[in-house]
Amino acid sequence: MFDFNLNENQRMIAEMVRSFGAKEITPFRKEWDDNQFFPIQVFKKLGELGLMGVLVPTEYGGSGFGYFEYVTAILELSKLDPSVGLSMAAHNSLCTGHILMFGNEEQKKKYLPKLATCEWLGAWGLTEPNTGSDAGNMRTVAKKEGEYYILNGAKNFITHGVSGDVAVVIARTGEIGDSHGMTAFLIEKGTPGFKGGRKEDKLGMRASETAELIFEDCKVHESQILGKVGEGFIQSMKILDGGRISIAALSLGIAEGALEASIQYSKERQQFNKPISSFQGISFKLADMATQLEAAKLLTFKAADLKNKGQKVTLAGAQAKLYASEVCVAISNEAVQIFGGYGFTKDYPVEKFYRDSKLCTIGEGTSEIQKLVISREILK
Ligand SMILES: Cc1cc2nc3c(=O)[nH]c(=O)nc-3n(C[C@H](O)[C@H](O)[C@H](O)COP(=O)(O)OP(=O)(O)OC[C@H]3O[C@@H](n4cnc5c(N)ncnc54)[C@H](O)[C@@H]3O)c2cc1C
Numbered sequence: 001m002f003d004f005n006l007n008e009n010q011r012m013i014a015e016m017v018r019s020f021g022a023k024e025i026t027p028f029r030k031e032w033d034d035n036q037f038f039p040i041q042v043f044k045k046l047g048e049l050g051l052m053g054v055l056v057p058t059e060y061g062g063s064g065f066g067y068f069e070y071v072t073a074i075l076e077l078s079k080l081d082p083s084v085g086l087s088m089a090a091h092n093s094l095c096t097g098h099i100l101m102f103g104n105e106e107q108k109k110k111y112l113p114k115l116a117t118c119e120w121l122g123a124w125g126l127t128e129p130n131t132g133s134d135a136g137n138m139r140t141v142a143k144k145e146g147e148y149y150i151l152n153g154a155k156n157f158i159t160h161g162v163s164g165d166v167a168v169v170i171a172r173t174g175e176i177g178d179s180h181g182m183t184a185f186l187i188e189k190g191t192p193g194f195k196g197g198r199k200e201d202k203l204g205m206r207a208s209e210t211a212e213l214i215f216e217d218c219k220v221h222e223s224q225i226l227g228k229v230g231e232g233f234i235q236s237m238k239i240l241d242g243g244r245i246s247i248a249a250l251s252l253g254i255a256e257g258a259l260e261a262s263i264q265y266s267k268e269r270q271q272f273n274k275p276i277s278s279f280q281g282i283s284f285k286l287a288d289m290a291t292q293l294e295a296a297k298l299l300t301f302k303a304a305d306l307k308n309k310g311q312k313v314t315l316a317g318a319q320a321k322l323y324a325s326e327v328c329v330a331i332s333n334e335a336v337q338i339f340g341g342y343g344f345t346k347d348y349p350v351e352k353f354y355r356d357s358k359l360c361t362i363g364e365g366t367s368e369i370q371k372l373v374i375s376r377e378i379l380k
Pocket residue numbers: 090094123124125126127129130131132133134156157158159160205210359362363364365366367368369372
């Protein structure tokens with residue numbers, strides 16, 4: 001069983017994120033949120049701190065940490081600004097993680113050092129306008145022509161769709177309905193026929209860039225394939241198994257941020273000549289929030305522990321993601337309630353947690369899809 005105490009690396013990461021965030025994130029987060037500004041400079045600095053290649057071995061220029069350190073880094077960043085946590089997690093788990101898990105030695109040597117330092121920002125494209133939960137039904141095609149593949153189609157809702165320097169893109173190379181009919185390609189910014197498209201105007205996570213990827217006769221050499229032809233969808237499902245732990249961590253950060261703000265405010269805010277925390281109606285809310293958060297942490301660190309041990313995390317990752325994301329929405333909702341009218345304003349942080357939290361039950365597989373995954377696993 002894993003150790004419930006933070007290890008030395010986790011403590012060091014938490015302190016580093018807090019002191020970095022106090023200068024580089026907290027003072028600007030409202031402005032970024034208001035203007036939907038993607039603060040790419042923050043990610044370059046996180047790269048210098050080793051947080052853009054958390055799981056990448058040191059031989060490829062990364063930090064060489066495990067999932068405990070990774071969860072802590074995302075949690076602490078998300079407490080400050082969930083958008084930063086989301087972008088950091090997408091870069092690490094999806095694009096970088098896919099190359100780390102399925103790239104050949106040449107691809108790892110070429111891309112991982114650039115991604116781990118955030119000299120290059122990564123994107124990962126699976127979702128399409130008409131195929132989200134049903135990603136295996138994708139329509140973006142890659143047609144073989146000699147040593148090249150010609151890609152046509154579009155991906156949407158892609159984190160870093162415009163600013164990403166390299167994208168891992170899953171496209172159809174076989175028949176619709178064949179789970180072995182899709183292939184993962186590494187596509188660099190500037191490749192003819194490849195461009196970022198419209199940026200989404202979002203409810204929350206507004207400082208994390210979400211945009212389309214467009215392919216118009218985009219010519220990609222076969223050396224840019226990750227793994228083998230036909231493995232792309234299966235690879236993606238494995239990437240999402242690990243990625244879901246990062247969305248659970250993101251949910252923990254939001255929930256912890258909302259809970260801490262609520263505890264503090266409930267002790268300061270007086271009504272009927274008493275702090276509102278003295279009313280059982282409020283203190284019981286806090287008790288439920290704290291207990292839900294603790295249970296979500298246990299599920300998340302259990303999944304992280306299994307991942308560190310190299311075990312399958314399909315079930316544990318989906319359970320952690322489902323539970324942590326649902327309680328993160330519930331906790332943020334109660335936080336707004338505890339703040340009353342002030343919770344509905346932008347003067348306090350809880351309205352942003354409330355808006356940002358909703359992404360957690362949607363991204364990297366909705367709650368309904370997590371239940372499909374969990375039920376499939378337990379009915380096997
Ligand atoms: C901010 C943000 C960032 C994202 N980043 C990325 C990224 O970097 N890369 C990427 O590839 N994608 C990304 N996504 C896409 C995300 O993974 C999808 O939005 C998500 O998988 C859901 O797909 P959808 O939006 O098409 O919803 P749909 O699949 O259309 O689902 C609509 C509703 O139907 C439900 N539903 C669907 N199928 C079933 C079923 N079989 N049983 C029960 N209910 C079902 C869903 O749960 C949902 O409630 C991002 C999305 C957002 C919002």
